[in-house]
Amino acid sequence: LLSPINGMSQILANYDEDKVPALILSDPFVSEKGRLIQSITDWEKIRRSEIVRLFQDKVYGQIPSDFEAISFEKVNETANPYPEIADLEEVNITVKRNGKSHTMRINFFLPKDGKGPFPVILLINYLPKYADGTLVDEAFWPVQELIRRGFATASFHAETVAPDIAETFQDGVISTLYPEQIGQANGMKALGAWGWGAMRAMDYFEKHSKLDSKISVLVGHSRTGKAALWASANDPRWAFTYANESGCGGAALSKRKFGETVGAINRRFPHWFADNFNQYNEKEEDLPIDQHLLPGLIAPRSVYYSSAKGDQWADPKGEYLGLQLGSRVAAEIYGKKAAFDQGFEDLEGPVHLESVGYHIREGKHDLTWEDWSLFLEFMEKVEK
Ligand code: GCU
Numbered sequence: 001l002l003s004p005i006n007g008m009s010q011i012l013a014n015y016d017e018d019k020v021p022a023l024i025l026s027d028p029f030v031s032e033k034g035r036l037i038q039s040i041t042d043w044e045k046i047r048r049s050e051i052v053r054l055f056q057d058k059v060y061g062q063i064p065s066d067f068e069a070i071s072f073e074k075v076n077e078t079a080n081p082y083p084e085i086a087d088l089e090e091v092n093i094t095v096k097r098n099g100k101s102h103t104m105r106i107n108f109f110l111p112k113d114g115k116g117p118f119p120v121i122l123l124i125n126y127l128p129k130y131a132d133g134t135l136v137d138e139a140f141w142p143v144q145e146l147i148r149r150g151f152a153t154a155s156f157h158a159e160t161v162a163p164d165i166a167e168t169f170q171d172g173v174i175s176t177l178y179p180e181q182i183g184q185a186n187g188m189k190a191l192g193a194w195g196w197g198a199m200r201a202m203d204y205f206e207k208h209s210k211l212d213s214k215i216s217v218l219v220g221h222s223r224t225g226k227a228a229l230w231a232s233a234n235d236p237r238w239a240f241t242y243a244n245e246s247g248c249g250g251a252a253l254s255k256r257k258f259g260e261t262v263g264a265i266n267r268r269f270p271h272w273f274a275d276n277f278n279q280y281n282e283k284e285e286d287l288p289i290d291q292h293l294l295p296g297l298i299a300p301r302s303v304y305y306s307s308a309k310g311d312q313w314a315d316p317k318g319e320y321l322g323l324q325l326g327s328r329v330a331a332e333i334y335g336k337k338a339a340f341d342q343g344f345e346d347l348e349g350p351v352h353l354e355s356v357g358y359h360i361r362e363g364k365h366d367l368t369w370e371d372w373s374l375f376l377e378f379m380e381k382v383e384k
Contacts, residue, residue, distance in 0.1 A: 009264045015312050020256050025290050028329055043333045052233065052297060054289045057186045059249065060230045061274035063196050064178050064188060067097040072204050075105075085112055086147045093200050097177045104160040104173075106201050109143055109153045110210055118152040119215035122201050124194050124224035126158040139369040140221070149376065152211055154201060158224060162193035169193070169271035185276045190269075191249075194224060195231030202237050215239055217379070221367040222314070223272070226250035233297035240382075242304045242375050244367045247314025249273060251305045251322050253291050254284045259315040262287075291318075295326030295356065300334035302382050304357040306371050310364035320344045320358060327356040352378045 014020070028047065029037045037047045056062055073092045080088035086109040094103045111118055123141055146153050158164055162172040169190045174181055181187035188196070198218055205213040217240040220228030225246030232241040243251055248260035249272070263281035266273060280287050295303045305323045307316035321344065330338040337354040350359035357378035361370050 009260075009268070010313050013259050013261065013264065013313065014257060015259065017258075017317075020258055021285065023253065023255050023290075024285070025253070025255065025292055025325065026288065028293055028296050028326075029332070038333075040333055043329065048297060051289060051293045055230070055233065055294070055297075057274070058276050058280070058288060059273060060277075061186050061189045061192045062181065062184075063192045063199070063231070063234050064181065065196065065199060065234075067095045067177065069096040070094070070200065070203055072207070078107075082109065082144055082147070085144065086110060087112060091204060093204060095173075095177060095200060100176050102161075102173045102176045104156060104197055104200060106154055106156045106160075106204065109147055111147045111150060111152065114150065116152075116210040117212035118150060118210060119217070120152040120154055120205055120211045120213065121146060121217040121219060122198060122205075123153070123155040124158060124198055124218075124220045124227055125155050126164055126194075126222075126224050139372075140367045142369060142372055145369075145372075154205070156197055156201060158190075158194045158197070158227075161197035162190045164190060164223070164271075166269070166271045173197070186274045189273055189275075190271045191223070191227040191230055191273065194227035195234065198228065198231045199235050199237075202235065206237070213237065215383070217242060220244070220246065222246060222250075222365065223269075226272070229294055229298070229303075232301070232303070233294060236301065238298075238301060240302045240304065240379060241298055242306075244306045244371055245308055245311050245314045245319075245365055246305070247311070247319065249277075249291075250314075250319075251291060251294075251307075252315040252318035253322050254280070254287060255290050256315060256318045256321075257284055258318055259313040291322045292325035295323055296329030296333075299327075299330040300336060300355055302355045302357070302379075304375055304378055306358065306374070307360040308363050308365060309360060310362070314365065316360055317344045320347075320360070323356060323358055327353070330355050350374050350378070352381050355382060357382075 031046050071094045075090045089108040091106045092103050205211045218228045218238045219242045221244045225243035226249050232238045248265050307319045324340040327338045330336040338356045359374045
């Protein structure tokens with residue numbers, strides 16, 4: 001459901017391609033000092049870190065990852081809904097820093113069929129209906145189908161790390177473990193905190209004898225798609241990153257001002273992005289970067305975007321262009337067969353290349369079985 005405020009800004013947003021401003025986008029292959037970047041070494045040593053720093057300072061804020069201790073405790077409080085095909089593990093992850101600790105909860109299903117180690121798919125979930133367990137099986141999170149295909153599935157709810165509420169988002173990991181982030185113009189906000197949660201889940205995967213953390217997938221839909229992208233840009237342990245309909249502040253180019261804009265998102269969700277991002281409300285053209293630089297931070301690992309035709313608020317064309325331009329890092333720096341030659345208007349089906357993929361489907365803003373099955377096809381192709 002749309003809240004009245006969001007409903008109004010969605011109605012007033014621009015959906016006219018003719019009103020999209022001419023785009024001036026920064027070049028991924030020219031450093032701030034004007035050096036032409038053509039090698040992996042120059043990309044990783046010079047340009048990549050410049051871009052990470054800009055996203056951190058201007059868009060998302062930091063993801064501090066230092067802590068003193070991390071521990072994992074199996075709690076098993078819930079009855080396993082799929083005992084024939086999977087084992088359920090519920091795990092409390094406790095992280096300590098400066099004498100304080102925060103505990104987050106994660107759920108896993110491990111296939112019973114086979115010994116493993118199993119590739120693992122992690123969903124960062126935020127829907128209220130899953131708040132107390134994320135165990136529900138449906139198109140959005142097709143646990144049983146993924147298990148049948150040999151994956152372990154894992155999920156956590158965003159609120160186990162940071163509430164998705166402007167007034168209280170700090171009442172989780174931020175005020176407990178990283179209070180010095182509060183008030184910094186590039187301090188950690190909710191998207192960064194959710195990404196931090198994904199990293200702690202990965203800490204567990206790496207220690208688990210039945211999980212193959214080398215074939216790991218980080219999945220987010222919409223707001224958690226934004227978080228998944230930023231987490232993966234910060235944490236090279238994810239082999240695949242899948243952002244579904246992540247839109248403004250995720251896959252889509254901000255400078256197009258099509259559908260949701262920087263001002264609209266910052267006003268409605270002041271707790272998601274770094275405070276500095278407000279400088280670009282109604283001034284997207286002043287951004288020193290845009291979202292086309294995000295996929296390159298994930299390269300040469302695989303990144304997948306999907307859009308829905310009925311989700312113009314997320315700007316499908318802006319998402320596609322972001323990936324098309326962003327995939328140049330995979331193609332030109334890392335030599336992947338990742339060149340997108342098709343214009344958005346000419347797309348006839350999914351584009352599944354080496355380490356980058358995209359599809360757009362009919363229908364509205366949602367994560368559906370069609371999205372999953374196309375993403376899994378892409379994965380299979382990359383794995384071969
Ligand atoms: C709102 C918001 C989007 C976000 C979406 C979601 O529509 O404006 O930026 O992606 O919620 O998370 O479903």
